[in-house]
Amino acid sequence: MFYLIGLGLGDATDITVKGLRAVKSCSRVYLEAYTSVLTGGKEALEEFYGRELIVADRDLVEQQADQILKDAHVTDVAFLVVGDPFGATTHSDLVLRAVNAGIPYKVIHNASIMNAVGCCGLQLYRFGETVSLVFWTDTWRPESFYDRICKNREAGQHTLCLLDIKVKEQSEENMMRGKKIYEPPRFMTVAQAADQLVQIVQRRRAEGETLGLTEDTLCVGLARLGADDQVVRVATLQQLVSCDLGGPLHSLVITGQLHPLEVDMLQLSAEADVMKNLHVLDGSTYWS
Amino acid sequence: MFYLIGLGLGDATDITVKGLRAVKSCSRVYLEAYTSVLTGGKEALEEFYGRELIVADRDLVEQQADQILKDAHVTDVAFLVVGDPFGATTHSDLVLRAVNAGIPYKVIHNASIMNAVGCCGLQLYRFGETVSLVFWTDTWRPESFYDRICKNREAGQHTLCLLDIKVKEQSEENMMRGKKIYEPPRFMTVAQAADQLVQIVQRRRAEGETLGLTEDTLCVGLARLGADDQVVRVATLQQLVSCDLGGPLHSLVITGQLHPLEVDMLQLSAEADVMKNLHVLDGSTYWS
Helix, strand or coil, X not given: CEEEEEXXXXXXXXXXXXXXXXHHHCCEEXXXXXXXXXXXXXXXXXXXXXXXXXXXXXXXXXXXXXXXXXXXXXXXXXXEECXXXXXXXXXXXXXXXXXXXXXXXXXXXXXXXXXXXXXXXXXXXXXXXXXXXXXXXXXXXXXXHHHHHHHHHHCCCEEEEEECEECCCECHHHHHCCCCCECCCEEXXXXXXXXXXXXXXXXXXXXXXXXCCCCCCEEEEEECXXXXXXXXXXXXXXXXXXXXXXXXXXXXXXXXXXXXXXXXXXXXXXXXXXXXXXXXXCCEEEEC | CEEEEECECCCHHHCEHHHHHHHHHCCEEEXXXXXXXXXXXXXXXXXXXXXXXXXXXXHHHHHCHHHHHCCCCCCCEEEEECECCCCCHHHHHHHHHHHHCCCCXXXXXXXXXXXXXXXXXXXHHHECCCEEECCCCCCCCCCHHHHHHHHHHHXXXXXXXXXXXXXXXXXXXXXXCXXXXXXXXXXXXXXXXXXXXXXXXXXXXXXXXXXXXXXXXXXXXXXXXXXXXXXXXXXXHHHHHCCCCCCCCEEEXXXXXXXXXXXXXXXXXXXXXXXXXXXXXXXXXXXX
């Protein structure tokens, strides 16, 4: 059996009892280590599970998937994913390979940012499409996520922004020279994400574009969701540019139309005075 | 401390280790029993947790919340929710009451249908707003969810449809007579949901409306997600009208624009021939 097991968010104890039992019963246990990370890292997980973990980086999962699935029709193999196994899009490929090889598979679900984000008080069913923000480079500054956020806001919907993670990346120079030297891991912060968005807003304003999002738009910065030291910060986009929410992982939510109950919940984590600009229109509450 | 603990989907062992530890440490443990249900029910949970559970029906949660929170500033109280605590919208109110009463609270997350739906192979970030389908009555046949699905499809997005649950409901007659006699629980099936949608499609076609959704639209029926006997059925909306996916809970997904990887994943659970009408347009795959 090939088990895809979600580890949830937070720490080692966020695995489900069902997941832990499966981990203990498997002959090989892989830890997917490039789409997300857990506080404490591999060592904390190994100690809690009482099992050695094989780190599965992007290379192993995307280039050598057969190695992961080897013998899984006669022995049990576990593939651990922070959050839920289907939060990241890359794991469908593993499932398809298993099925094509005649290997039965089982998914053990857990919380992911896609549903845990509800703890900030915004209703999950009011979220539109999720977007991803990537680190800009000197030559590559994609903006498509901005337009998606505006479309969601036009429809009154909130937007969850997943923030870039760079783990085991080579510099352009080392890649060209074929040197397997890796850069230190980088995790995009809420402040960096907010800064990118403000830059886009300013550029588009200068071009005379009608803005679906401004520096004053109400946002929610999230850090280490599910961990004991999680932070939820409700502030304007501009305020978040200078925020420090501590270590990774971070996520950002751009609010859409707000229900009064959502306003009350956001108030619990809001910067002083930030909620005072809310206006009530058409029986619903909007952020100006 | 007031703990809101997600039980995940499936059975008693889907609770997280962190959640189980909290349950065992609390002096009172409530089980929310009206927005969702777990296979096996209360008894299976009590046996696995080694704790007696107090069933919290809608009345208790919405009318007598203070009773649940009583003494939670000096003792630990747990409130268990199938799925994730913030999957259902009603639990924000409990958090606000706790905060207003000076009671610290903690959320222990878990999988919910909102993220576990990814196991069917549709990418979570491609979902638009979630809709709810309610049981129609002779005099109340709301259709707003249909328009929301069409809007999502226009934007290429998939739609998760949450299906109605009626637990501990009084008949109109018993309610008027003030008799606390409750109807047997009802859980909307995928077939019932598909039938409602087909009725709306037919009515609107008769009125000459341009349809954003037809009997041939590709859908995914889901039953008992996360349980050992979960069912995923990929079929047209019309085909789902006559499907029998077994016991509760059911959910329905209306697909939007499909990525080739999504098509491959759906194929694993598809009715014979159902995928043959997929056409490739603009580099993406659409359902006609």
